[in-house]
Amino acid sequence: xxxxxxxxxxxxxxxxxxxxxxxxxxxxxxxxxxxxxxxxxxxxxxxxxxxxxxxxxxxxxxxxxxxxxxxxxxxxxxxxxxxxxxxxxxxxxxxxxxxxxxxxxxxxxxxxxxxx
Numbered sequence: 815x816x817x818x819x820x821x822x823x824x825x826x827x828x829x830x831x832x833x834x835x836x837x838x839x840x841x842x843x844x845x846x847x848x849x850x851x852x853x854x855x856x857x858x859x860x861x862x863x864x865x866x867x868x869x870x871x872x873x874x875x876x877x878x879x880x881x882x883x884x885x886x887x888x889x890x891x892x893x894x895x896x897x898x899x900x901x902x903x904x905x906x907x908x909x910x911x912x913x914x915x916x917x918x919x920x921x922x923x924x925x926x927x928x929x930x
Contacts, residue, residue: 897923
């Protein structure tokens with residue numbers, strides 16, 4: 815405990831991040847998702863992520879020991895990898911639109927008609 819207390823004294827932001835509330839974690843998720851959306855847009859895909867998916871990513875991506883650091887890994891595992899697989903398999907047509915939702919603790923990633 816002395817070591818942990820010493821670390822918190824040297825790095826007070828670690829404690830602050832570890833105690834971040836859900837709203838702050840969701841903001842971090844949204845920032846990370848913007849990066850993903852930009853990369854998909856460069857490849858010709860639009861991507862929409864609903865509020866339920868953002869909440870689920872915040873839950874998955876938060877760790878009391880590491881704060882929000884696992885968010886990026888959660889997005890990679892839960893969204894980027896499945897989206898890439900569906901792109902490669904042809905499930906997402908070129909210049910398509912991708913919808914990400916969550917229900918019952920699981921993500922649903924699907925192709926939807928793109929707005930003109």
